[in-house]
Amino acid sequence: QVQLVESGGGLVQAGGSLRLSCAASGRTFSMYAMGWFRQAPGKEREFVAAITWGGGGTYHSDSVKGRFTISRDNAQNTVYLQMNSLQPEDTAVYYCAVDRTVNNMLKLPATVAYWGQGTQVTVSS
Helix, strand or coil, rough: EEEEEECEEEEEEECCEEEEEEEEECCCCCCCEEECCCCCCCCEEEEEEEEEEEEEEEEEEECCCCEEEEEEEHHHHHHEEEEEEHHHCCEEEEEEECCCCCCHHCCCHHCEEEEECEEEEECCC
């Protein structure tokens, strides 16, 4: 059974940093793309970042580009999201995602194969 477990969320002041982790288990994900989405109250889930299976390609949404960085460790089946210069508008539940291709995360998020349970990130002003 595939399981994605996020950690690292919490409460931080504006301008602060957090590092999210997502540990995958149940199979080997080294050939899968991994990514992060977020959903703020009253809003739809939105793409944040994704990384190809080899780690050579990374994608970040315009709203986080330059502040957030996605990375992965295939030996640990783990994907990370380093979040710097956090702002109140970054407040959301952050979800880990795994799929065969980055393209699905970018263009067809409803088809993403695996999701984590989410971790809350709250940024106070």
